[in-house]
Amino acid sequence: MDLRRAAPWARAAGVAGMSANVLLVAFYAVEAGRRRVLPVSLGSANDVVGSVGTALMVPVVLAVSPGRWTRRLGLTATGVLTVAGPALVLGLVPFAVQMPVAIGAFEALAGWLVLSSRGRRGALPAEVTRLGLLSGGGVLAGGAAVGVGLLLPKGSVPRRAALAVGGVPGGAGWLAMPWWFLRLARALTPGGVGG
Secondary structure (H helix, E strand, O other): OHHHHHHHHHHHHHHHHHHHHHHHHHEEEEOOOOOOOOOHHHHHHHHHHHHHHHHHHHHHHHHHOOOOHHHHHHHHHHHHHHHHHHHHHOOOOOHEEEEEEEEHHHHHHHHHHHHHHHOOOOOOOOHHHHHHHHHHHHHHHHHHHHHHHOOOOOOOOOHHHHHHHHHHHHHHHHHHEEEEEEEHHHOOOOOOOOO
16 A cells, blocks of 8 residues: 555544543543443443544554565554454453553554655654654653562652653653654645655
8 A cells, every 4th residue: 555545544543542542531531440431341341442543543554564574564563553452341251460561552653654664764854753753752651660660669759750751751652652643644635745
């Protein structure tokens, strides 16, 4: 698939990703630790919408990946994330199993984004490349800091510091990833920035 044909898929993936982010923030703001106020859990809705978003990323991965290894990484990550949400919602896997797998797949997706942004430098507009490097890099750096923090003793100041230090770039990168897909779509659309 050529880059321009990936534009509608990138746009749809970006919109779905933004919607999933809003649902997750709403879940923690309204529902986490409380009785559900809506007939459907915001957390479950986030899982399903997020999975739809990652399914929509597959054509983008095929078009943007600079090489076979990067393409396999992106397809593996999107495949796992596409299945993980519904598997949790349907009760096929418990949260304690699904969450580490989904986090690992999301880190792999962030790695794909960094590698694809670097590998397609020049073929993608500079703003898209920069956003891909920053958002994917933020997720990777944040994940590394949080991972180190989780190895430290519970309740310790170093653990809390590592979680806070990792949470900022990780959270910012997570929120920015759907924007990358939207910016890519805009750049690839006829009359957009690049192609």
